[in-house]
Every structure is written in C-alpha cells, then in structure tokens.
Amino acid sequence: KLTARVGAVEGKGSSSKVQGSRSTSLTTSHQPLATNSNPQSLIPNPLFAIRTPTAIVTDLGTEFGVEVSEEGTTTSHVFRGSVKVLVLDADGNLPSPSGRGAGGEGSGREVILGENESVRVQHDKDAEDRLVVVRGPADTASFVRAGQLAQVVEERRRLGPLRRWQTFSEELRKRDDLLAYYDFQPDEKDRTVLRNRAATGAALDGRIENAPWVSGRFPDKHALQFGRPGSGVRVNIPVECKQLTVAAWVKLDRLPTAAEGLAGLLMSDGWSRNDSFTGRIAWQMRYDGRIFFTLDNWNDNTISWSVLDNARVLDHWRHLAVVYVYDPEASRVAFYLDGEHVGEGDMTALAHPTMAATIGPATIGAWDSRGAVADANDNRRLHGAIDEMMIFSAALSPEEIRRLFERGVASAVEKGAATATEKKGEQPMNGP
Incomplete structure (x- = not known):
C-alpha cells in the first residue's frame, strides 16, 4: 500500500483519496494520477508503481510515502517493507537501454529502500540536465498515514465552512465603505472585547x-x-x-413577549425627548416577528417600517440586513432576510425632516434607554445569539446583500424555513 503526498488514483484493487499541486505530474502502472493540493493517498496493491517527473517508485509490498515538489524533486520514505526507486533522465523519460550517460549522470540508477529509509531524487545544483540521488531523513510527519485518513477527512469536513468564511472575512475587511465589522470571534488576550x-x-x-461566548453557525465559529x-x-x-447598511447573522431563542414588546439588534442610546442628539437609530424586532428600523429625527420619534411578518425564525441562523438612504425629498429604508429583498418604505412619507443617521453610543443585543421610556422593558433584551455584524457607510445594492448572505451561509441555515411579507405603513411606538 502507498501513502503519498501528491496525486489521486483509481486502479485495479486500489482505493485512494489524494491531493497535490501538480495535476499531470504522476502516472501509475494502472492509469494517470490526477492531483490537486494537500496530498493524501492510500493504495493497497503490491508491486504498484508510481511515476513522477524524476523517478519511478515501485512498491515491493510495503507502506511508503511519496512527495513531489513544484520543481519535480521526488522524496520517498518507507514506513514498512521496501520500495525500488528508478531514476529517470533529466527530461522525465525512461533511461536509455545503455543506462547511465544517455539520460544524464544518475539516469537509470536504482535504489532499494528499506524500512525507515528515505531518498530524494533532484536536479543537480550545478547541472540542471543531470539528476542526483540524495539520501537523508524525510519529513515523515507531513505524510498522511493509513490510520489517519478518516481523521483527516473529518477534520477537513469540519473546518471547510470556517476556512471559506475566513477567506470571505479577510476580503470584506479591505472595503473602504466598511465602517465597523464585528466578526464575533474571541480575542485571545481579552475575551471581554469584541474587536x-x-x-x-x-x-x-x-x-x-x-454575554457569554457560545457556538456560532458552523464548527469553530463563535457567537455571543x-x-x-x-x-x-x-x-x-x-x-x-x-447612507447606512447594517447586516447580522442572528439566531433567536424566542421572540419578545407582548408585554416586553421589542428586542434590540442595534440600538442607539436614549431618545430625543431627553436631549438634542438626533439621527440615532433603532434596529429591533417586535413580539410578532416584524423588524423595525427607526430614525430619531427629534420632531417625531415614531418613524418605523415593518416588513417581516413571520415568527418562524426561531432556532435557525438568519441573515438580517437593513439599508437606509437619506434624501431630503425621499429617504428610504429597505429590509432583507437571507439575502432576499422583502420590503421597503419611504421615511419622508411618515415624518419630516429626515436626516443622516448617526449611531453614536449604542448597544448590540439590547438598549440603554437612558430614561427615554418608563416601562419594564426599557432595555429591550434580545433573547438569542449573534455571530457576525457589519456596518457600512454606504447603501449596498440588493446584489451585494445577496452576496453577503451567500458568502456567509453555512449548513446551519435552513433556507426557506421563514417567509417574509411586506407590511406598509407607520407603526406607532412609545420611543424608538
């Protein structure tokens, strides 16, 4: 059997799972080895031969590892039994019948390796048209052994969503219009800080x-x-x-009760009845499952628009987004659920004047009312988890919102489990 660091093969009596960086670098006595990255292979078949750009490695009844670099250097290591390594010529061809010389010095040379022995076939540093054989220890820890295959497959399955999300997250951070980005991953030095x-x-x-740290929407992703x-x-x-866009991944344990009324997603502190600071926002969910975005414009504190009329969002990760665009003649708010536009409204039709939004001091997952309302739910606690929130100083298009959802989606999301209906009209409230 063969444990290799490049290639993938299916042949007589063989089974494999292999990855590597050179798609045409290897052939076998059965058929070509197809490769992609991070090789792993197990091929239980005696007298199995694997061909690389610089050598042919033949199984003599053993477990061994093969690694091929981008330059074509072949490293072989025997874990058990023995193998035969035949050196090819500098062009990767079989040696001529005359043996050494026609294919370059070293061409045609055979090396038999026993247990725990390694050899490297590479181009000579002083003559690229000549191959040389170098004995020495190999990095055996980098090979995937027979007993490790199941573990490797499971590890890659588990880490796949996280790595895809990390790639997306790194790309997102480069945006000039990204005002704040909270990835909800703990800071190793201070777990009380949300970076x-x-x-x-x-x-x-x-x-x-x-707010304790908990598991997020896929393995090794965190949430609060x-x-x-x-x-x-x-x-x-x-x-x-x-212009303002706020998006977040949210999983609700329950909606607020009718007595509680509302639960905050992102809430600016206080309200204008207590001071002259205007333009702050309230992004929150009501007991009936509808989403509100309220802009404090000092003259009228009941500017809200509700588009989500469905309580079937519990125990699932949902991507929520709201987009606000200020215009003296037509300020508008648009709402999104799982990347889909579900409704919008004209805030200028509800109250004047509208204005630019300024979040200022605020709370994620609750509200600091600062005495703006005198009721039992002046903190408007969210009962659930959030594992990502991003705030843009721009109005993202429907296509961009859709991409945010698609790049961040994981198997934890049950697409279509919640539906949304547009509800037009002012929703009066006491405070935001």
Whole structure:
C-alpha cells in the first residue's frame, strides 16, 4: 500500500483519496494520477508503481510515502517493507537501454529502500540536465498515514465552512465603505472585547457585558448569547452616514413577549425627548416577528417600517440586513432576510425632516434607554445569539446583500424555513 503526498488514483484493487499541486505530474502502472493540493493517498496493491517527473517508485509490498515538489524533486520514505526507486533522465523519460550517460549522470540508477529509509531524487545544483540521488531523513510527519485518513477527512469536513468564511472575512475587511465589522470571534488576550476588524480599528471596538461566548453557525465559529439581565455589547460609532447598511447573522431563542414588546439588534442610546442628539437609530424586532428600523429625527420619534411578518425564525441562523438612504425629498429604508429583498418604505412619507443617521453610543443585543421610556422593558433584551455584524457607510445594492448572505451561509441555515411579507405603513411606538 502507498501513502503519498501528491496525486489521486483509481486502479485495479486500489482505493485512494489524494491531493497535490501538480495535476499531470504522476502516472501509475494502472492509469494517470490526477492531483490537486494537500496530498493524501492510500493504495493497497503490491508491486504498484508510481511515476513522477524524476523517478519511478515501485512498491515491493510495503507502506511508503511519496512527495513531489513544484520543481519535480521526488522524496520517498518507507514506513514498512521496501520500495525500488528508478531514476529517470533529466527530461522525465525512461533511461536509455545503455543506462547511465544517455539520460544524464544518475539516469537509470536504482535504489532499494528499506524500512525507515528515505531518498530524494533532484536536479543537480550545478547541472540542471543531470539528476542526483540524495539520501537523508524525510519529513515523515507531513505524510498522511493509513490510520489517519478518516481523521483527516473529518477534520477537513469540519473546518471547510470556517476556512471559506475566513477567506470571505479577510476580503470584506479591505472595503473602504466598511465602517465597523464585528466578526464575533474571541480575542485571545481579552475575551471581554469584541474587536472591530474593519480598517477603522480599535476605536470602534465593543465592550461585552454579561454575554457569554457560545457556538456560532458552523464548527469553530463563535457567537455571543444575549438575554441575561444586563447583557449586550457596548459600542460607540460617532459617524454621520447619509447612507447606512447594517447586516447580522442572528439566531433567536424566542421572540419578545407582548408585554416586553421589542428586542434590540442595534440600538442607539436614549431618545430625543431627553436631549438634542438626533439621527440615532433603532434596529429591533417586535413580539410578532416584524423588524423595525427607526430614525430619531427629534420632531417625531415614531418613524418605523415593518416588513417581516413571520415568527418562524426561531432556532435557525438568519441573515438580517437593513439599508437606509437619506434624501431630503425621499429617504428610504429597505429590509432583507437571507439575502432576499422583502420590503421597503419611504421615511419622508411618515415624518419630516429626515436626516443622516448617526449611531453614536449604542448597544448590540439590547438598549440603554437612558430614561427615554418608563416601562419594564426599557432595555429591550434580545433573547438569542449573534455571530457576525457589519456596518457600512454606504447603501449596498440588493446584489451585494445577496452576496453577503451567500458568502456567509453555512449548513446551519435552513433556507426557506421563514417567509417574509411586506407590511406598509407607520407603526406607532412609545420611543424608538
């Protein structure tokens, strides 16, 4: 049997799972080896031969490893039994019948390796048209052994979503219009800080209050659990935005009760009846499952637009997004669920004047009312988890919102489990 670091093969009596970087670098006595990256292969078949750009390695009844570099250097290591290594010529061809000389010095040379022996066939440093055989220890830890295959497959299955998300996350951070980005991954040095990964940096970091870390929407992704008294993430985003997009991955344990009324996703502190600070926002969910976006314009604090009328969002990760565009004549709000546009409204039709949005001091997962309302739910706690939130100083298009959802989606999302209907009209509230 063969444990290899490149290639993939299916042949008589063979089974394999292999990866590597050279799709045409190997052939076998059965058929070509197809390769992609990070090789792993197990091929139980005696007298099995594998051909690389510089050598042919023949199984004499053994377990051995083969690695081929980008330059074609072949490294062979025997774990058990023995193998025969035949050196090819400098062009990767079989040696001539005359043996050494016609194919370059070393061409046609055969080396028999026993247990725990290694050899490397490479181009001579002083003459690229000549191959040389170098004995020495191989990095055996880098080979995937027979007993490790199941573990490797499971590890890659488990880490696949996380790695895809990490690639997306790194790309996202480069956007110039990304005002704040909270990836909800713990900071190793201080787990009470929710790091802002956008270019705006530590100034917009959040402070976690009484919200424990929990599992996120796929393995090794984290989230914060909200709902305890005093739970939330305190942030301060003192930037005026004529265009604003907020998106988050949310999993609800339950909706607020009718007595509780509302649950905050991202809520600016206080409300205008207490001070002159206007333009702050309230992004929240009501007891009937409808989503609200409210803009505090000082003259009228009941500007809200509701589009989601479906409570079947519990226990599933959902991608929620809201887009606000300020225009003196027609300020608009659009709502999205799992990448789909589900409704929008004209805020200027509800109250005047509208204005740019300024989040300012705010809480994720709750609300600091600062006495703006005198009721039992002046903190508007969210009962559920959030594992990612991004804030843009731009109005993302429906296509961009869709891409955010698709790049962040994982198997935890049950697409289509919730539906949304557009509800037009003002929704009066006491405060935001």
